[in-house]
Amino acid sequence: MARGARGPAAPMDFTSGELSGGEPLSSTPAVEQVGADGRGAATNLNPDELLKFYHDMLLIRRFEERAGQLYGMGLIGGFCHLYIGQEAIAVGMQQVFKPGDQIITGYRDHGHMLAAGMDPKEVMAELTGRSGGSSKGKGGSMHMFSTEAGFYGGHGIVGAQVALGTGLAFADWYRGTDNCSFAYFGDGAANQGQVYESFNMAQLWKLPVVYVIENNQYAMGTAVERSSATTEFHMRGASFGIPGEQVDGMDVLAVRDAGARAAERVRSGAGPIILEMKTYRYRGHSMSDPAKYRTRDEVDQMRSTRDPIEHIRPLLDGAGVGADRIKAVDDEVKSVVAEAVQFAQSSPEPDPRELYTDVYLESLA
């Protein structure tokens, strides 16, 4: 069913029960699983697409490594949450993004912004708090935005983006387009009350939102089992009738495929869906993480056996992408990141008068 037909042509009537007209859902949500080997059975492997995945994931990896270094050098202050290890999710999902869609996430946002095509220079300069930063230096690591990229933030308050993303999806529905919103949140955020208020509304109103839970198994220093009664996060919408799917979040192709299925569903007007991405963050929660809650071994094990970038190398090889093309990507990424670092250090400090702008449309100060 084309969603275009379903926008509220006339004043909305919430009482008619005809808000979205999506097909009724069965009472038990379908829970699809990826293959038992955990790796999505790769579909058609297009060399150019594979190389793009490689490029985008590597860009995030190298950008984050440099951000970590700049932090260590005192050039980035405050909070800084790196996305290293989780690259396949932002990159795979971006493949199903259509112009006009919206992306919204929490504070672990650098990877999402880069995947969405935001300028690495602006992102890095926001980290260093410079006027050339994406929020003019006022937002910092956790708070960046881009209308062009459809990126609605970067939010420091855990869980808020889930409800905001639901509102974005309402606006999609209201406009009658076939756009949708992608709301990303963590396993820890999945315990916030507003998540369930949102689930209910999204399903009640059949809103086109894909909830992407990035289950990296820890919320700060707390492992999922210590704070969650159930850790099957894809089931969290069950009582609302929202279907869920568990996905290998370290496999960019599995992510892309699950993302494509999910986006198709929500765009069709069938209502929201939950994708639980099983993933892992290699670095500390933020830059000041004593990491006393997990072993070095556990991290090493994940890095050496599940790394999303390493996973794609043999596929590139298999698809006949030569070493020279890979090397060209490596070099390009290196120079893009170097340029971003250079910009983030040379962009001027914001003018202190900027402190008072953007509070209201017109300054009251």
Place this chain on the structure above:
Amino acid sequence: MPSLNMIQALNSGIDTAMSADPNVLSFGQDTGYFGGVFRVTDGLQRKHGLTRSFDAPIAEGGIVATAIGMAVYGLRPCVEIQFADYIYPGYDQLVSEAAKIRYRSGGEFTTPITVRTPYGGGIFGGQTHSQSPESLFTHIAGLKTVVPSNPYDAKGMLLAAIADDDPVLFFEPKRIYNGPFDGWHDRPVKPWAGHELAEVPEGSYTVPLGQARTMREGSDLTVLAYGTMVWVSLAAAEEAGVDAEVIDLRSLVPLDIDAIVASVKKTGRCVVVHEAPRTSGYGAELSALVQERCFHHLEAPIQRVTGWDTPYPHAFEWEYFPGPKRVAEAMRRAMEG
């Protein structure tokens, strides 16, 4: 007597309360197994067990609300909201339930909860990790709101808060957890070790809620401050060369109005300092009280030094944070006026 920083002093406070009273519990995000992101609850789970020191999900509304339920039925939960900036999902429960249960039950039920929460700036935390929301709570009848400024008070006030039969918001100035930061951010930071107020007794003692502490006696003007701003004000007095009487309020509600009035009557001038934004900040209440009670003794307009009426920015930490220079200027203005 051991020299403790504020984190260790608070830890000792919770430990002491839990050891003395089986009804005292400690929970919050990452506070159990991990020991808290600022380490305030470190070791408590090992010592007091999983049922009394545990991890809560990221659900501030739920944390505060379940604590209220526990408290109404006789437990004394001491919960941690990891940063004061995260407290808002629990605000409804604090305002609508905790603050009013005593009143609405005609005194039959009480809510002896303590909500510990680190607040304030100077840490490059930006808009969601640096706020000072104390006046949102001082505005609510039925809640107590307190702010220690040093390890000795931190432990004594925490023990008083946990023993208190009313709900207490316990704001911890996180910038001074490790040392009395005075706002001179380009100078080396002094640790608490060796500081007189870092001598924290073992075992139980209380610092009653509602008593200010005169940190420095002086005759030129009175400074009313709390939390980190106490240390900034002391540095500012030196900077301005003013013989300031610096009063650490310690407790905003209940307020030691007698100490304030006595000091302002003596000096005739008053500077109010806080990190929170100016409009409707607690300084507005302090200015009004001083004006009402000391009008005929005032020789100059009351000066307020506060954060600006903007969100806490990422890039302008030291423009936003009321440092010793700004406070010293206000002192000079108060002396001229």
